[in-house]
Amino acid sequence: MSTRELTFAQAIREALDEELARDPNLFILGEDVGAWGGVFRCTEGLYEKYGPDRVIDTPLSEEGFVGLAVGAAMTGMHPVPEIMFGDFITLAMDQIVNQAAKMRYMTGGQVKVPITFRATMGAGRSSGAQHSQSWHAWFAHVPGLKVVVPSTPYDAKGLLKTALREPNPVVFFEDKVMYAKIKGPVPEEEYTIPFGKADIKREGSDITLVALSRMVHPTLAAAEMLAKEGISAEVIDPRTLTPLDEETLIQSVCKTGGAVIVDEGYNRFGVTAELAAVIAYGAFDYLDAPVERLGAMDVPIPFSPPLEFTTIPDEQKIVERVHKVLEGRRR
């Protein structure tokens, strides 16, 4: 297989392009996604290629265009609404949670609701408290939705193509810090990645580090730092929260005896809490120390860089947590 290096945004764009070509019922809608090419360049060139009826510029009306997407999905289309900043998804919550997620169930299976909501997440750009949040945990709490949180261009493309073929509503979170900064190999040939399969990003034997979305990258950097200390860390990326590959997480912790979970969402009642519960229950007899949870600090995300970076996990904080777990093991 021949591969080339693509940025995260290019990988997303390629998945959209290929699926628009494959499925005539697929259409993209959102704010500035058309002629402008998307504020994060994920739809660049698609408007020119597929026209204004398939790559649709909407008014700034998140509830309205997401609501319209639900009805279009129920009547045979596959809409792909883009929520430019994931923070704005709050404006469309009724449509996603009360309408899209439950229509199939409430009608006793009469309808399918194939929608792929693309939304951004991630802090670190001094964008302030309303343009930096990571709300993936909210949607993982809602039955009827699937939630995807890719960390690499390869995963992003393969998982997005799967989402675009799903008969269910999927909330697909893209960390905006990765769009231009993260590059990686992507095959020329077509491929998809199934939901519910975690990926072991680095094998190790002393501790399990679970990380998702952009947090995979500082976690891999931390694993490298730990290797220099003689600590072998395994890094696992669940890639999808719903469905969740519990088995791979549990098996890894059975092998290593300890875990640190790293996420950019808030700690309290968040992904780190759920994954810690999964591990504590599934690998209870193998744990040598409590599972450590490293999420975002439970404060609104501040603007000033020294404050902002204090709130989100980084390599150093991850290494510190690993030391804490390993010290706990020695006690």
Added chain:
Amino acid sequence: MERLSQIAEVVVDRDTMIEMYHRMLLARAFEETVFDVYRRGWMPGLAHLADGQEAVPVGVCMALRPDDTITSTHRGHGHIIGKGGQVEPMMAEVMGKATGYCRGKGGEMHIADVKLGILGANGIVGGGIGIAAGSAFTAKREGKGRVSVAFFGDGAINQGIWYETANMAVLWKLPLIYVCENNQYTEYTNYRKLQAGEGLVARAEAMGMPGLEVDGNDVLAVYSATLEMVERARRGEGPSMLVCHTFRYGGHHVGDPGTKYRTKEEIEEWKAKDPIVRFEKVLVERGVLSPGDIEEMHSKVEKRLAAAVEAGRNAPYPDVSEVTEHVYA
């Protein structure tokens, strides 16, 4: 705030008038029967009844084609019947039985029959409006002249989703008909206390679409106005809004007698304008039905509802194993 539009009544053939009347009778009898079922403790939860409002759903839906879609509200039984829904699976759904339209998963507020173009009643006020806009979007793309109707009440017109979809529907000329059923009370509060401006036609016009305002207890007026809007939408000229003034006889739900915030006089005044009694007069005057025919239709509908209740009571509840079905496709 009520300024009725001048609408020429269309010529309606005999069979259509009889079917209109039949569906109005079914809609009334369904509500009265559900109230009885509730009082006897034969259904779980509450029900939101629309007796008194029958001319709106029937007048609108009789102007639609089978492939046109509707979205409905928490007070949606009449819309389902208007679009051709069957009272037997409706009653079973109200009772939470496996033979219900949604296998007991929806309940009285969420009845849907997608094959009939009924994309569901909705428990969120204004919740069906986005879905209706989406169905209109699909319809436009299909290019077969299909239209989409969003039923909602005087409460939903104050929800943001109306404005957001109205803006897009006008911009994109979607074949969407907004039908505002003003039953005078937003839950427990008179709509006049909650609605600013010069009425809803003015709001529609401000968004760039035409609006018509009709006596919602006159089924032929509702039907005639709807036809005009439907034809406009089928021609590709975009959305419009129909405002129908009507009244619900009961309270917000079956547990509310509806008498604390409404006077006896107001209720009596509206009952004197009963849509079914008025239509009966028209039918007799025009020689469509005789008083004997009317009596016979009444009794047939009553028998059908009684049988629906009996069947619903005898039907099994869904097996508990079904609880995890239909979460995902």
